Amino acid sequence: MNVAKLFKPREGQLALPLALFLHLFYVVPLAVLLASSFQQAAGVPGFTLGQYGEFFQDSVNVKVLRDTVFLGIQVTIACLILGYPVAYVFANAPAAWKGILTFLILLPLLTSAVVRTFGWVVILGKQGLVNTFLQNLGLIGEPIKLLFTHHGVAIAMTQIQLPLMILPIVASLSQVDSRLSAASESLGGGAWRTFWKIIFPLTLPGVISGCLLVFAITVSSFVTPSIIGGGQVMYMPTLIYQQAVVLLNGPFAAAVSAILLAVVLLVVVGLSALGQRSRAYIR
Amino acid sequence: MSIAGSNLASARSSSRSATQFDRLSFNWVIGGIAAFSLLLLTLPTLIVLIASFSSAQTLRFPPPGFSLQWYSALFSYPELWTAAVTSFQVALWATVLCVVLGVCASLAMAGSRARWVAAMDALVMSPLALPGIAVGLGMLTFFSMIGWRLSILTLVISHVVICIPYVVRTTLASLTQLGSSLREASTVLGAGSIYTFFHVTLPLIKQGVITGAFMAFLSSFDNITVSLFLSDSRTEVLPIRMWSMIENDLDVRAAAISGLLILSTALLMIFMERVSGLSKFLVKS
Numbered sequence: 377m378n379v380a381k382l383f384k385p386r387e388g389q390l391a392l393p394l395a396l397f398l399h400l401f402y403v404v405p406l407a408v409l410l411a412s413s414f415q416q417a418a419g420v421p422g423f424t425l426g427q428y429g430e431f432f433q434d435s436v437n438v439k440v441l442r443d444t445v446f447l448g449i450q451v452t453i454a455c456l457i458l459g460y461p462v463a464y465v466f467a468n469a470p471a472a473w474k475g476i477l478t479f480l481i482l483l484p485l486l487t488s489a490v491v492r493t494f495g496w497v498v499i500l501g502k503q504g505l506v507n508t509f510l511q512n513l514g515l516i517g518e519p520i521k522l523l524f525t526h527h528g529v530a531i532a533m534t535q536i537q538l539p540l541m542i543l544p545i546v547a548s549l550s551q552v553d554s555r556l557s558a559a560s561e562s563l564g565g566g567a568w569r570t571f572w573k574i575i576f577p578l579t580l581p582g583v584i585s586g587c588l589l590v591f592a593i594t595v596s597s598f599v600t601p602s603i604i605g606g607g608q609v610m611y612m613p614t615l616i617y618q619q620a621v622v623l624l625n626g627p628f629a630a631a632v633s634a635i636l637l638a639v640v641l642l643v644v645v646g647l648s649a650l651g652q653r654s655r656a657y658i659r
Numbered sequence: 660m661s662i663a664g665s666n667l668a669s670a671r672s673s674s675r676s677a678t679q680f681d682r683l684s685f686n687w688v689i690g691g692i693a694a695f696s697l698l699l700l701t702l703p704t705l706i707v708l709i710a711s712f713s714s715a716q717t718l719r720f721p722p723p724g725f726s727l728q729w730y731s732a733l734f735s736y737p738e739l740w741t742a743a744v745t746s747f748q749v750a751l752w753a754t755v756l757c758v759v760l761g762v763c764a765s766l767a768m769a770g771s772r773a774r775w776v777a778a779m780d781a782l783v784m785s786p787l788a789l790p791g792i793a794v795g796l797g798m799l800t801f802f803s804m805i806g807w808r809l810s811i812l813t814l815v816i817s818h819v820v821i822c823i824p825y826v827v828r829t830t831l832a833s834l835t836q837l838g839s840s841l842r843e844a845s846t847v848l849g850a851g852s853i854y855t856f857f858h859v860t861l862p863l864i865k866q867g868v869i870t871g872a873f874m875a876f877l878s879s880f881d882n883i884t885v886s887l888f889l890s891d892s893r894t895e896v897l898p899i900r901m902w903s904m905i906e907n908d909l910d911v912r913a914a915a916i917s918g919l920l921i922l923s924t925a926l927l928m929i930f931m932e933r934v935s936g937l938s939k940f941l942v943k944s
Contacts, residue, residue: 388767390763390766390767391779394760395779397760397819398782401816401817402786402794405794408797409793458692458695458699461692461696477697480700483925486924487704488880488901488920488924490881490902490905491901491917492703493905494917495706497718497909498710498718501718503719505706546942566678588788596790603905613790613792616792621888636792
């Protein structure tokens with residue numbers, strides 16, 4: 377085999393280095409993680425479901441799992457309600473406006489998550505924007521507690537995940553034939569009916585892939601829940617970190633990771649199947 | 660007759676006003692929510708920028724006055740600069756590796772319709788959706804099992820896994836758009852594969868590769884979940900240093916470094932938009 381043949385794109389060999397790399401440093405580590413979740417203790421060989429039993433027997437852990445899934449659902453719904461109109465306005469905006477809108481949508485996406493979370497600390501803190509504003513209006517006497525609450529985490533996460541919902545919907549909206557809504561309106565369908573009966577169903581693939589991304593990334597994110605939640609509200613990623621790094625309980629952390637992976641995989645596979653069906657329906 | 664006519668006219672005008680109300684209410688609701696969301700999107704970034712110029716000793720908002728004290732305080736904080744340099748090195752090496760591995764794989768994937776392509780695609784894209792914290796813990800367990808000590812190398816390897824989806828996604832998008840006819844024409848005219856790649860394919864997919872590399876660089880520079888497990892005191896990265904600054908004592912210097920990051924991200928973004936049409940890939944793909 378000569379070198380030139382290696383570069384022939386049709387051969388498929390060019391994908392080999394990446395495939396090997398990902399198997400060695402991604403698939404195998406995940407398998408190792410899964411295997412270690414069946415250990416009694418770190419380094420002790422054998423097979424036991426004890427770690428999983430321990431997780432589900434403790435109501436504190438089950439509450440963490442429930443809170444995490446709940447947070448994921450809340451943030452996904454909030455992002456859909458807030459994000460769809462932005463995508464709609466973007467798709468129908470005159471070209472001159474698109475530049476500035478793109479900047480407004482992409483800058484938060486590309487700005488570091490720590491920085492954005494930090495912004496929410498300043499907004500939600502005791503001396504923060506919200507409390508100062510409400511106190512100046514005389515609506516509250518004492519500052520209200522927003523940091524270290526589930527609501528605080530949900531608000532911050534919604535803002536942070538919003539661009540991930542907007543982008544796929546924009547892509548879907550740009551594929552909708554604009555003559556369809558014109559036809560609907562000339563036949564007497566009002567703006568709302570045209571939207572719900574024509575536009576929204578046609579953009580379901582974008583909506584579904586947006587929901588998939590937002591849910592998966594929300595239940596997996598660590599920085600925002602750990603800073604805004606501040607150890608008082610706990611989610612699965614914070615639990616994994618605490619067990620693995622602070623309490624050095626490797627096998628238990630591995631079991632919690634496996635449970636989180638299972639939740640994410642379940643939702644990803646389910647929503648992808650739904651997305652495929654909605655795409656087939658549109659064609 | 661005239662009464663019937665005026666009735667018809669008023670019925671028409673009331674149905675027209677109903678349509679108008681329908682249209683108006685739609686525009687107001689959609690426009691209103693969109694305006695609120697755009698405000699929400701920009702608010703934290705703006706707040707951090709304003710807070711970073713505060714003259715106060717705490718993170719009070721709105722700040723009582725403005726000064727550059729927190730920016731100048733950054734100069735006497737060597738740990739921060741060490742962490743920033745480490746982050747920059749890791750992101751740079753991870754991006755280079757991602758581009759080499761990712762562009763090669765994309766070439767093979769775009770040229771084939773075989774069944775392995777779908778499996779490869781799922782494998783490459785999966786780090787986007789799977790919990791980074793599980794991936795990080797798995798890698799730590801794996802590296803300690805095979806006896807590799809944590810170093811900048813293990814950190815770079817883990818970041819390649821996390822960042823590879825961006826490069827493959829944008830490069831594949833460019834290759835699909837390009838089609839195979841130009842490459843075939845070049846081969847028919849007697850050019851070798853390597854010559855065709857560097858003189859025909861690469862110049863035409865350059866924008867996709869550059870955009871992917873930019874996204875890979877940013878997501879490596881920003882990564883915490885994987886680095887939490889794979890960086891130690893010798894290889895501390897910037898986001899982790901910032902995370903502990905904010906979590907432990909709400910250091911106001913975090914506002915200044917955040918301000919610097921926001922400004923450099925915004926400038927880089929505008930630069931990349933000029934060079935490679937960043938938004939074209941992010942908004943359309």
